[in-house]
Structure formats: structure tokens, C-alpha cells
Amino acid sequence: xxxxxxxxxxxxxSPEERATLSCRASQTVNSxxxxxxxxxxxxxxxxxxxGASNRATGIPDRFSGSGSGTDFTLTISRxxxxxxxxxxxxxYGTLPFTFGPGTKVDIK
Amino acid sequence: QVQLVQSGGEVKKPGASVRVSCKASGYTFTTSxxxxxxxxxxxxxxxxGWINPKxxxxxxxxxxxxxxxxxxxxxxxxAYMELTSLTSDDTAVYFCGRTRSPDIWGQGxxxxxxx
Numbered sequence: 001x002x003x004x005x006x007x008x009x010x011x012x013x014s015p016e017e018r019a020t021l022s023c024r025a026s027q028t029v030n031s032x033x034x035x036x037x038x039x040x041x042x043x044x045x046x047x048x049x050x051g052a053s054n055r056a057t058g059i060p061d062r063f064s065g066s067g068s069g070t071d072f073t074l075t076i077s078r079x080x081x082x083x084x085x086x087x088x089x090x091x092y093g094t095l096p097f098t099f100g101p102g103t104k105v106d107i108k
Numbered sequence: 109q110v111q112l113v114q115s116g117g118e119v120k121k122p123g124a125s126v127r128v129s130c131k132a133s134g135y136t137f138t139t140s141x142x143x144x145x146x147x148x149x150x151x152x153x154x155x156x157g158w159i160n161p162k163x164x165x166x167x168x169x170x171x172x173x174x175x176x177x178x179x180x181x182x183x184x185x186x187a188y189m190e191l192t193s194l195t196s197d198d199t200a201v202y203f204c205g206r207t208r209s210p211d212i213w214g215q216g217x218x219x220x221x222x223x
């Protein structure tokens with residue numbers, strides 16, 4: 001199965017700062033079928049990015065995804081208070097589909 | 109609007125089984141798969157499996173093989189996830205989601221396993 005590694009484990013930043021989150025796959029992600037989710041405490045995940053770089057419906061343009069093959073990045077250009085959360089990547093190109101362990105973005 | 113509504117929380121004893129339902133509305137049920145994901149307390153997301161409602165074909169994560177069954181009922185646009193031989197390690201919130209990279213999620217169902 002494809003193992004996803006996310007770094008850093010925790011990212012401590014201030015509002016309005018830029019956040020860069022990494023997701024690395026143990027093998028090539030088929031067709032760049034890589035998604036990013038945001039999860040707030042006690043809530044279901046929220047799809048941010050699919051296909052490595054496509055914003056989901058209603059997602060602000062401060063969220064962007066990039067990368068291909070085995071290395072992917074989620075960038076939040078300017079953190080808003082509601083962006084402090086846990087972020088997960090998921091590959092859905094090869095069964096079994098797998099999630100990364102998550103990156104927590106907290107307030108510095 | 110498009111939504112998935114899950115059944116309520118469950119408390120089970122070790123060795124029991126649990127079935128969680130996921131009622132879809134607002135879209136054509138057979139055009140999108142249903143993913144099941146769980147999250148143990150304080151832990152990350154764990155992919156359990158995926159089912160195609162059009163033909164009932166399901167794929168499961170290896171660790172659940174033999175005790176996980178996913179089904180769908182197209183007449184009621186409802187997906188089901190049944191997990192057997194429960195242990196305390198199965199205590200988690202169980203989510204259903206639409207498609208392989210879920211854009212719509214259910215609200216989650218807490219399953220607690222305790223003697």
C-alpha cells in the first residue's frame with residue numbers, strides 16, 4: 001500500500017502568515033489523485049483540494065495545492081483564524097486508498 | 109441539498125457487531141461511490157473501504173478483511189457498514205463520504221466498545 005508521510009507534524013504560525021504543508025508518498029500517486037482535507041475538532045473533514053491542485057467548491061483561493069508524483073504541497077497564503085486546524089492528505093489513485101497522519105496548524 | 113445523514117451512536121460489548129447506516133440525498137446515489145473512514149479518539153483518519161452503489165462492488169483495507177462488510181440499498185439510497193468481532197480498538201467515530209475523495213461527509217457516528 002502507498003504510505004503517506006506528512007511534515008511537519010505541527011506548524012506553529014501567526015494569523016496572516018503563510019503555511020506550507022508537505023505530503024510525501026512512498027510510491028507514485030496514480031494520476032496525481034491526491035486530496036487535502038481540513039478537520040476542525042469534533043467535525044467531519046472538509047475537502048480542500050483534489051487532483052493535487054484543484055480547489056473544491058467553495059474553498060477560498062488562499063488555499064492552493066501543488067506537486068506531482070510523490071511530492072505534494074498544500075499552501076495557505078495568509079492564515080485566517082478559522083484555518084487553525086489539522087490537515088490530512090489522501091491518495092485515491094491506488095487501492096487501498098490511504099491517508100497521511102496529519103499536520104496540525106496551531107496559533108503561535 | 110446534497111447530504112449524507114448517518115445513524116446514531118452505538119455502545120457495544122467486545123465480540124459484538126455494529127451496523128452504521130448512511131442515508132444519501134440530493135444527488136443520484138448510483139453515480140458516486142461511498143467511502144468509509146474512521147477516527148479513533150485523538151487519532152488521525154483511517155480509510156476503511158469504498159463501495160460502488162451502482163454494482164455493489166466493494167474494496168476493503170487489508171486490516172479489516174473478514175470482519176467488514178459494506179453494502180448499499182439503491183431503493184432507499186442508503187449505504188451500510190457492518191463491522192464484526194468488535195474490540196476496544198474499534199472505538200472510534202465512523203464517517204461515510206461521497207466519492208473516493210469525499211466532497212460530502214456524514215456527521216459521523218460514535219461507536220464505543222466496552223465491557
